[in-house]
């Protein structure tokens with residue numbers, strides 16, 4: 027079975043990006059088995075902690091889950107026109123030590139989507155992730171784009187996707203991504 031691990035880059039309880047990740051899990055084509063990862067317990071990167079204590083358990087566990095998956099779906103918020111700190115911090119920890127990276131990331135298909143209550147649909151944070159994906163030697167899916175704007179109306183108060191047009195766009199994105207992953 028081809029597994030995709032999805033990671034939302036927000037810790038907020040009512041996160042639109044976590045809601046988008048849940049919706050992606052529900053709409054995932056049968057060709058991909060979905061599981062959700064979490065950045066919640068990942069501490070702030072500190073080189074002294076790494077040198078003295080090694081990789082924190084939450085990081086090691088997420089690395090293992092990513093290694094076991096055949097693809098990654100990142101769901102990113104946008105902060106100040108770029109990658110939110112918690113997501114960038116998690117990615118920085120996941121890149122340690124560099125010797126582990128080839129087995130976990132090199133050549134692995136990755137999709138990037140995101141949601142914002144603003145107007146530009148996380149276009150800037152998705153673009154800001156590209157150099158990071160390159161550093162990880164991931165294989166980005168460029169076949170379609172998903173920029174979810176006006177998120178306060180796209181999701182209801184329970185975090186359910188209630189906008190049919192966005193649901194259709196998400197389905198189209200995931201179908202293309204599934205084909206890309208299984209190529």
Ligand code: FNR
Pocket residue numbers: 035036037038040041042043044103104105106107108141142143144145146147148
């Ligand atoms: C934001 N927000 C935001 N939105 C956006 O579209 N472009 C931006 O540059 C920013 N900048 C920004 C900076 C900071 C520090 C915060 C806290 C927020 C709004 C952001 O999209 C909104 O808070 C989302 O709800 C965050 O995503 P989650 O937590 O709902 O997944």
